[in-house]
Amino acid sequence: MPDHIPLEGPPRRMNAIEGREQPGVAAEGNAWESFRGWETLFALGWTVSIVFVAIDDEHPVTAKVITVGLMLLCAAGYLLLGRPAIMEDDGNSRRAYAYVVLIMVAFVPAALLVNTATFGLFTLCPQIFMLLSGWRAVTAVLVLNLAPLAQFRFMSDVQPLDVLYHAGTTVIVITFALVFGPWIARIIHQSQERANLIAELEASRAEVARLSAESGALAERERLAGEIHDTLAQGFTSIIMLIQAAQAQPDPTRHLELAVQTARENLAEARALVAALGPVQLDGSTLDDALRRLTVRLCEETGLTVACSIEGVSRPLPPSTEVVLLRTAQEGLANVRRHAAASAARLTLNYTPGEVAMVIEDDGGGFDPGTATGYGLRGMRGRIEQQGGTLTVTSAPGAGTTLRITHPGRAE
Numbered sequence: 446m447p448d449h450i451p452l453e454g455p456p457r458r459m460n461a462i463e464g465r466e467q468p469g470v471a472a473e474g475n476a477w478e479s480f481r482g483w484e485t486l487f488a489l490g491w492t493v494s495i496v497f498v499a500i501d502d503e504h505p506v507t508a509k510v511i512t513v514g515l516m517l518l519c520a521a522g523y524l525l526l527g528r529p530a531i532m533e534d535d536g537n538s539r540r541a542y543a544y545v546v547l548i549m550v551a552f553v554p555a556a557l558l559v560n561t562a563t564f565g566l567f568t569l570c571p572q573i574f575m576l577l578s579g580w581r582a583v584t585a586v587l588v589l590n591l592a593p594l595a596q597f598r599f600m601s602d603v604q605p606l607d608v609l610y611h612a613g614t615t616v617i618v619i620t621f622a623l624v625f626g627p628w629i630a631r632i633i634h635q636s637q638e639r640a641n642l643i644a645e646l647e648a649s650r651a652e653v654a655r656l657s658a659e660s661g662a663l664a665e666r667e668r669l670a671g672e673i674h675d676t677l678a679q680g681f682t683s684i685i686m687l688i689q690a691a692q693a694q695p696d697p698t699r700h701l702e703l704a705v706q707t708a709r710e711n712l713a714e715a716r717a718l719v720a721a722l723g724p725v726q727l728d729g730s731t732l733d734d735a736l737r738r739l740t741v742r743l744c745e746e747t748g749l750t751v752a753c754s755i756e757g758v759s760r761p762l763p764p765s766t767e768v769v770l771l772r773t774a775q776e777g778l779a780n781v782r783r784h785a786a787a788s789a790a791r792l793t794l795n796y797t798p799g800e801v802a803m804v805i806e807d808d809g810g811g812f813d814p815g816t817a818t819g820y821g822l823r824g825m826r827g828r829i830e831q832q833g834g835t836l837t838v839t840s841a842p843g844a845g846t847t848l849r850i851t852h853p854g855r856a857e
Contacts, residue, residue: 490567495517522548541577757797
């Protein structure tokens with residue numbers, strides 16, 4: 446049998462199929478461990494057997510003393526060998542065999558000396574099935590029950606009624622042992638399996654909780670990385686570019702004013718991010734207005750010709766959808782500014798009944814999408830796909846770049 450796996454934690458009962466706690470129900474360990482009826486049976490049965498031997502008036506005192514001593518030896522063997530083997534579910538072990546041999550060596554002579562000692566078989570036979578399995582247990586039970594009958598072979602004044610009485614008693618004990626012994630052993634085995642199953646479910650639930658927590662933390666780190674990349678990092682890049690442009694101009698006033706404005710907006714983005722608020726560009730305005738401001742800002746900062754057009758019937762979208770589209774537009778326009786070397790760009794937002802599509806295109810130098818390794822495209826694609834949308838990149842060296850985002854933009 447498998448080793449017992451103790452359960453830890455507060456008392457509770459688990460549903461073995463669903464793996465859920467059932468509130469209000471006290472915990473139950475192994476039934477044969479929490480309710481030690483078999484120990485009570487042994488203590489009571491063995492004590493009664495010794496009392497029967499002591500008050501027996503058909504046998505000499507010497508035989509009764511020896512019998513009581515042998516029965517006490519069996520009790521000591523149970524405490525030292527049998528009980529530990531049963532408690533540790535150590536079936537068919539050396540310790541189990543040692544205990545069974547001990548009770549055979551001690552109990553059979555005791556039963557031959559004083560036949561009333563056979564009453565103890567009601568306690569010994571169930572133990573045999575707890576310690577041994579299959580034919581081993583059956584053989585040991587038969588030996589313990591049939592051996593005492595050998596006394597009638599050496600008795601000269603045997604009465605048929607005595608033989609019938611002892612034979613009937615032996616049959617009853619054997620029947621009891623062969624019926625209830627395997628049943629007790631099966632209860633123990635099933636109880637052990639139940640305990641192991643509960644322990645496995647507890648371990649599985651703990652592992653699922655750990656993996657879920659790790660997954661949630663990873664997703665949150667990814668989200669924060671995307672937020673920081675799409676807001677703070679882009680804002681700092683704009684500030685640096687504006688300051689560099691101001692340094693190269695005789696009158697840096699205009700570029701410095703734009704840098705200060707960008708810095709203020711970046712600070713507002715940082716505060717919104719820390720406070721877990723929505724994106725600043727959407728506070729009190731629509732997605733369409735926020736996209737127009739992005740294109741105007743890019744035009745002011747770089748001098749590019751940047752157009753923004755809204756097609757279809759505009760409608761409010763869920764906040765998560767608006768955030769995804771806005772962040773994607775920020776990243777796409779930032780890539781135009783940093784990498785495209787373009788002279789013109791265009792952002793189009795198209796509302797249709799079934800979806801919302803956004804296209805960002807430029808006439809810059811283009812690139813090979815298969816070799817792109819930056820965080821920008823990967824972050825955009827991950828953010829969009831999490832919302833059930835798709836991102837398509839069309840570009841080639843010298844042919845400009847087109848980003849097309851489709852999203853199941855249902856109305857809020």
